[in-house]
Amino acid sequence: MRIELHRLVKAYDGAAALGPIDLSIDQHESVALLGPSGCGKSTLIRILSGLDTASEGEASFDGRPQSGPTPAVGLVFQEPRLMPWLTVRENVRLALGGIARKQQDRRIAEALGAVGLASHVDALPRALSGGMAQRAGVARALVRQPQALLLDEPFSALDAFTRAKLQDHLAALWSASKFTLILVTHDIEEAIVVADRVLVMAGPPGRFIADISIELPRPRDRTAPDLQALRRRIAEAISPETLSVRDRATYVSPAAE
Amino acid sequence: MTSASTSAVAPLARRLRAPSPVGLVLPVALVAVWAAVTRLGWVSPQVLPSPFQVASDLYQLAVSGKLTGHVVATLQRVALGFAFGAGAATLAGALTGYSPRWRAFLDPTLQALKAVPSLAWVPLFILWFGIFETSKVALIATGVFFPIYLNLMTGIRNVDRKLVEVGLINNLGPLALVRRILAPAAAPAYFAGLRTGLAVGWMFVIAAELMGASRGLGFLMLDSEMTGRPSVIMGALILFALLGKTSDAALVAIERRCLAWTDDLATLQSRRTS
Numbered sequence: 001m002r003i004e005l006h007r008l009v010k011a012y013d014g015a016a017a018l019g020p021i022d023l024s025i026d027q028h029e030s031v032a033l034l035g036p037s038g039c040g041k042s043t044l045i046r047i048l049s050g051l052d053t054a055s056e057g058e059a060s061f062d063g064r065p066q067s068g069p070t071p072a073v074g075l076v077f078q079e080p081r082l083m084p085w086l087t088v089r090e091n092v093r094l095a096l097g098g099i100a101r102k103q104q105d106r107r108i109a110e111a112l113g114a115v116g117l118a119s120h121v122d123a124l125p126r127a128l129s130g131g132m133a134q135r136a137g138v139a140r141a142l143v144r145q146p147q148a149l150l151l152d153e154p155f156s157a158l159d160a161f162t163r164a165k166l167q168d169h170l171a172a173l174w175s176a177s178k179f180t181l182i183l184v185t186h187d188i189e190e191a192i193v194v195a196d197r198v199l200v201m202a203g204p205p206g207r208f209i210a211d212i213s214i215e216l217p218r219p220r221d222r223t224a225p226d227l228q229a230l231r232r233r234i235a236e237a238i239s240p241e242t243l244s245v246r247d248r249a250t251y252v253s254p255a256a257e
Numbered sequence: 258m259t260s261a262s263t264s265a266v267a268p269l270a271r272r273l274r275a276p277s278p279v280g281l282v283l284p285v286a287l288v289a290v291w292a293a294v295t296r297l298g299w300v301s302p303q304v305l306p307s308p309f310q311v312a313s314d315l316y317q318l319a320v321s322g323k324l325t326g327h328v329v330a331t332l333q334r335v336a337l338g339f340a341f342g343a344g345a346a347t348l349a350g351a352l353t354g355y356s357p358r359w360r361a362f363l364d365p366t367l368q369a370l371k372a373v374p375s376l377a378w379v380p381l382f383i384l385w386f387g388i389f390e391t392s393k394v395a396l397i398a399t400g401v402f403f404p405i406y407l408n409l410m411t412g413i414r415n416v417d418r419k420l421v422e423v424g425l426i427n428n429l430g431p432l433a434l435v436r437r438i439l440a441p442a443a444a445p446a447y448f449a450g451l452r453t454g455l456a457v458g459w460m461f462v463i464a465a466e467l468m469g470a471s472r473g474l475g476f477l478m479l480d481s482e483m484t485g486r487p488s489v490i491m492g493a494l495i496l497f498a499l500l501g502k503t504s505d506a507a508l509v510a511i512e513r514r515c516l517a518w519t520d521d522l523a524t525l526q527s528r529r530t531s
Contacts (some may be wrong), residue, residue, distance in 0.1 A: 049426055050425075050426070051422055051425060051426060069425055069426045069427070069428055070428075071428065075426050077419070077422075077423075079419065081419050081420060081422070081423050083420060083423075083437070083438060083441065083442075084518050084519070084520060085441040085442075085444075085516075085518040086437070086441075086518075094423065094424070094427055094429070094437060095427045097427070097428065097429070097430075097433070124518055126518070126520035126524075140423075140427075144427075
């Protein structure tokens with residue numbers, strides 16, 4: 001799915017949160033929107049998913065103007081957002097309407113298998129760890145077989161080990177299915193591991209300040225010198241005052257040596 | 258069966274276990290003190306009859322068949338009043354909770370009616386429905402209505418926006434949204450309303466029966482006051498306590514069955530004691 005933004009603006013009570021921005025994302029592209037909190041990246045994702053509407057300008061999918069939520073676009077929230085009263089299977093089924101139950105069951109099994117949750121289909125959300133719950137959220141977005149998958153800081157609440165595992169998993173899923181992927185993140189390494197193109201954002205009002213393509217071989221090795229060099233380059237693209245402490249450290253250390 | 262599916266079922270089984278007998282300690286102690294006080298002659302039997310007197314008078318009433326008639330009359334009033342009140346409250350609460358338009362239309366009127374002290378309806382209901390069953394059931398239904406209505410409406414309005422967005426993003430229709438997300442999410446508040454409503458129902462049945470009836474536990478109490486039988490008054494009080502507690506326990510059992518998914522303090526405590 002090709003995604004295009006044209007002079008898109010979002011304002012809340014007259015205060016501009018985003019834009020005007022223009023953007024074109026190709027079919028099969030994997031893009032990371034990288035930036036600090038408050039730079040409008042989540043606002044952009046909400047508009048693309050159809051949960052929010054633009055104040056001005058428009059977003060289009062394959063040339064058709066975006067109008068409300070569509071099965072062609074899946075969304076993974078920052079939190080798992082599972083219904084505590086439904087089992088994992090029924091939570092995933094929420095995303096499936098209008099097809100026969102047998103077919104639903106097959107697709108649910110596939111989606112849960114793809115995220116490695118096949119053994120927990122009958123569990124209630126309270127029995128899941130944070131990483132498992134978030135994977136159920138990913139399965140719920142994938143089960144509709146979307147042409148585009150949007151993820152809004154999906155791993156930010158997880159511990160470092162689980163986060164790295166799920167990042168690799170997401171990269172592998174994308175390599176296998178080649179849906180259009182848009183990942184919102186404030187983690188430079190996550191952006192590089194998952195995406196082929198990193199759009200650095202600043203704001204408010206949100207705007208793109210850098211567009212960096214990642215041409216490292218997949219699956220990506222976090223310890224590779226190339227990846228670390230790229231990480232420094234991206235950190236440099238972000239103005240120092242917006243850097244998180246960790247990223248600033250990787251940015252400063254070469255100069256200090 | 259996988260370990261995951263048993264873990265979903267086990268808390269339900271734990272929650273349905275018989276209640277701890279420790280709850281009986283206080284009532285038994287109270288009866289013992291009561292028996293001692295009356296046996297030692299510290300208070301006049303005309304003021305406080307002994308528990309044995311109460312039991313024997315109740316037993317006499319029971320074997321004569323009169324007690325059953327009173328209990329059935331009261332139970333029937335509460336059941337009918339609760340059914341009508343809860344039914345109407347569920348409909349109104351669901352409409353006003355879900356639809357801003359219905360809320361704007363209905364809620365101001367209902368809130369104004371709620372401000373009328375419920376007993377103030379009595380003269381009007383007697384005028385409209387006569388002095389027999391209909392006016393009593395109507396009064397009970399009126400009392401039952403408001404707590405359930407209010408709890409259900411606010412319960413639906415307070416459903417987490419983040420969960421509702423999951424429904425929106427997945428293109429759930431209004432019916433599916435209600436069935437899969439809004440209704441289960443509002444269920445804890447709804448059950449709290451039902452329990453309050455039931456308690457109000459028991460309160461109002463007395464009011465209704467004290468105002469004019471020829472049957473029912475409230476009538477029995479009034480009649481015993483006139484004829485100077487304090488033991489029957491106490492017996493009726495105890496019966497009210499038992500009936501109220503039993504009906505509430507039945508509601509709680511249904512609630513636990515419906516809300517087995519909750520992950521709250523009660524879940525934690527039942528996990529610790531098992």
